[in-house]
Amino acid sequence: MPKLNVLVAGSTGYIGIQLIKLLIKHKNVYIKYLCGNSSVGKNIVTFEKSLNLKKLPKIVKYNKSFLKNVDLIFTALPNGEAQTISNDLLKHNVLIDLAADFRLNNASSYLKWYKQKHKSISNIRKSIYSLPEITGNKIKKFNIIGCPGCYPTSVLLPLIPLIKNNLIKVDNIILDSKSGYSGAGRSVHKKYKNKNLYESLSAYGVGFHRHNSEIEQELNNYTKKKLTFTFTPHLTPMFRGILSTIYVDLKKGANIKKLRKTLNDHYIKKSFIKVLKINSLISTNDVINTNNCHISICETKYKNKAIILSSIDNLIKGGAGQAIQNMNIRFDFKETKGLK
Incomplete structure (x- = not known):
């Protein structure tokens, strides 16, 4: 070829x-x-x-x-x-x-x-927003492909199947995401020169980070109800990786096992998504330098609530790797080619 x-x-x-x-x-x-x-x-x-x-x-x-x-x-x-x-x-x-x-x-x-x-x-x-595991072969009809942001990738992958299957409430989702400083680009050291990036944790873009827009846009595709969420990103003293902690309220009849099964069923044939056992404590260390996303559903002291953990490498699954994944699908290459 x-x-x-x-x-x-x-x-x-x-x-x-x-x-x-x-x-x-x-x-x-x-x-x-x-x-x-x-x-x-x-x-x-x-x-x-x-x-x-x-x-x-x-x-x-x-x-x-x-x-x-x-x-x-x-x-x-x-x-x-x-x-x-x-x-x-x-x-x-x-x-x-x-x-x-x-x-x-x-x-x-x-x-x-x-x-x-x-x-x-x-x-x-003429363009398409393409989260590969969700968009799939639809992108083959498009010559302009927009890749998702790193934070949205980490939260949309676990949330879309759950909202699509009507398992969680959409009026009070809390998104708490922590990223390595590489997500802010090479100018990060000038932009945050007074933040001591290597030894401190910093919140930024509180309430109005730009990634709010695409998270809302994409989640609205799967619900007819009014969607409300709060997203707060943080810079951490590490170079790469994202860990998102997502707090959700469960719909009547939903439980932790249903959430986990729904995600596992949705991604069972997807090479880069791994849904771990319930209550698994995940780390960015497990996904660094890969195109993988790890997802864990955790119980809380309240039966009608759940905590979802999601981790990716912001430079690969949240950036370059996802772009190549889109390329592979668009040009009929094996989806994992160049990424394993």
């Missing part, structure tokens, strides 16, 4: 580097262009020493003429930039965006949450 010619735009950020590390192991991919802005002319090894033995192109500034020579474009850029590239796409191009440009279904929501006008409104209608 011929290889896909691939362009990676935003190749030097944490997500971009992780993407390249995975792509060079994928037998159906040839990296033709690495694009950046401030890094033009440099070798990628400048930013990641482990790539020193790989024959990779030097970093160049993106030019739309490159699109004639590639099948697939990955964009790991600041919000707004993938929109511009999407306007250049040719008929044979597929774009997979790892930022937020094609996560929301309408331009007004994007303006509200990201404080900038969308520059490719017509392409929103």
